[in-house]
Amino acid sequence: MSTSQNNLVNAFQAGRIDRRSFIRRATALGISLAGVEAIVAACTTNGSGGGGSGSSIKWSNWANTGEIQRFKDFTANYNKTHNTNVQYSFIPSANNNYFSKILTELNGGVAPDCFYVGDGDIGKLVANKTVMQLNDLLDSSKSKAKASDYLPGLWGASKTQSGKIFGVPVDCNPLLLWYNEKVLQDAGITTMPADMYEQGQWTRDAFQEMMDKIKAKGKYGFVLDAWDMQYYCWATSNGGKIYDKDGYGDFIAHEDPKSVDAFTWLADNTKKKTIVYAGSLPKGQGSDLALISGQTGFISVGRWDLPEFHAASGMKYDCVPFPAPGGKGGPTPVALAYMVINNKTKLKDQAFDFLTNYVSADGQKFRLQGGGNAVPSIQSSETEKVVTDGNDPAHAHYLIDARNSGYGLFPAEGNVPGLTDDIKTALDPVWLQGKDVKTALSGIATMANPRIQKAQQNAQ
Numbered sequence: 001m002s003t004s005q006n007n008l009v010n011a012f013q014a015g016r017i018d019r020r021s022f023i024r025r026a027t028a029l030g031i032s033l034a035g036v037e038a039i040v041a042a043c044t045t046n047g048s049g050g051g052g053s054g055s056s057i058k059w060s061n062w063a064n065t066g067e068i069q070r071f072k073d074f075t076a077n078y079n080k081t082h083n084t085n086v087q088y089s090f091i092p093s094a095n096n097n098y099f100s101k102i103l104t105e106l107n108g109g110v111a112p113d114c115f116y117v118g119d120g121d122i123g124k125l126v127a128n129k130t131v132m133q134l135n136d137l138l139d140s141s142k143s144k145a146k147a148s149d150y151l152p153g154l155w156g157a158s159k160t161q162s163g164k165i166f167g168v169p170v171d172c173n174p175l176l177l178w179y180n181e182k183v184l185q186d187a188g189i190t191t192m193p194a195d196m197y198e199q200g201q202w203t204r205d206a207f208q209e210m211m212d213k214i215k216a217k218g219k220y221g222f223v224l225d226a227w228d229m230q231y232y233c234w235a236t237s238n239g240g241k242i243y244d245k246d247g248y249g250d251f252i253a254h255e256d257p258k259s260v261d262a263f264t265w266l267a268d269n270t271k272k273k274t275i276v277y278a279g280s281l282p283k284g285q286g287s288d289l290a291l292i293s294g295q296t297g298f299i300s301v302g303r304w305d306l307p308e309f310h311a312a313s314g315m316k317y318d319c320v321p322f323p324a325p326g327g328k329g330g331p332t333p334v335a336l337a338y339m340v341i342n343n344k345t346k347l348k349d350q351a352f353d354f355l356t357n358y359v360s361a362d363g364q365k366f367r368l369q370g371g372g373n374a375v376p377s378i379q380s381s382e383t384e385k386v387v388t389d390g391n392d393p394a395h396a397h398y399l400i401d402a403r404n405s406g407y408g409l410f411p412a413e414g415n416v417p418g419l420t421d422d423i424k425t426a427l428d429p430v431w432l433q434g435k436d437v438k439t440a441l442s443g444i445a446t447m448a449n450p451r452i453q454k455a456q457q458n459a460q
């Protein structure tokens with residue numbers, strides 16, 4: 001923001017000008033309408049100059065309609081059970097443009113004290129130092145859990161290569177293959193994928209055979225979602241590498257034979273339409289609906305679609321790890337969000353107390369039990385029961401296994417704003433137009449690696 005814009009925001013926060021005057025003058029100074037709305041909403045909710053002053057702290061995340069009540073309940077329970085003079089309030093936000101709104105609020109000094117950040121966005125906040133480093137607090141007696149209590153593969157770009165931590169995984173969503181049993185049975189498949197996995201026979205050839213049979217019945221074998229981690233899972237489960245230096249270095253998939261093999265296999269199957277790219281589906285149709293409606297045998301998602309599957313009348317579904325050589329594959333991706341603390345909060349201890357309770361074993365159990373749509377990020381047999389109790393799906397323990405061995409978005413990628421979207425865009429011609437895989441991967445390396453190297457220098 002310019003000096004004039006900052007002065008105006010400060011005057012509004014201090015109550016020196018009214019709402020109508022602020023909106024008129026802000027738009028005249030070039031603040032976008034979305035930015036004006038975010039600042040007004042934040043000031044109205046908090047009643048302070050952002051970052052939680054006085055006796056009020058606010059926290060925010062993106063939430064769908066079904067999740068909002070769960071977060072409200074957690075906040076109400078926290079306010080009730082903690083002896084504090086601070087009142088905590090939850091400010092839900094739509095996923096659409098969530099991070100842009102957070103950036104606007106940070107620039108305006110009215111961002112929440114605690115808030116979610118996606119795995120592809122946290123690197124930006126680490127680099128510009130707008131969120132607190134948490135190592136000392138996590139190591140202190142104030143913390144409900146230590147950093148070592150969380151799965152080591154889940155930190156992503158929230159942890160720098162030198163070990164500085166700026167966000168804690170709130171929970172997680174390991175990617176697995178989910179399948180519609182009726183679609184498979186209608187295609188003449190008698191041994192289900194989970195059974196083959198238990199027998200050590202869940203190879204890519206076995207999966208290919210199933211997809212071919214499903215396609216022969218006029219269905220999709222598998223719907224490939226438009227997201228680069230959906231592509232990486234096939235490479236890493238195949239023993240391939242995407243980035244070097246434990247995920248902090250250059251993009252190397254174009255030089256790794258096993259990764260090239262996996263990407264080529266995906267491309268070959270999209271060409272013959274055994275695999276259907278989600279970006280080519282009719283508008284409004286996603287992989288989840290394709291599975292529920294019996295249009296596809298397989299999709300790849302985390303636990304976030306489980307409530308939807310559970311509600312689908314008569315649908316029989318299950319999950320299985322990705323097929324791999326020898327029937328047991330390498331690590332696969334885990335979708336993540338992190339809870340962070342605004343560096344400008346005036347109540348750092350109180351903000352951390354909320355954060356540590358939220359991401360603790362008890363906090364995750366509170367939020368995820370009774371049909372939750374994620375997997376705990378903390379290692380605890382008690383929290384894991386929210387996933388496995390009830391056997392929904394029958395092999396729900398695969399979600400825990402995939403979490404234990406899985407990895408978050410590679411720090412190299414998470415530290416570069418927009419890189420995830422750029423990689424997806426670079427691979428779209430492969431899935432949609434049959435363009436050459438090696439050429440596309442080499443182009444990604446040329447585009448990404450200078451940006452990765454620059455970002456890593458800023459993130460130390």
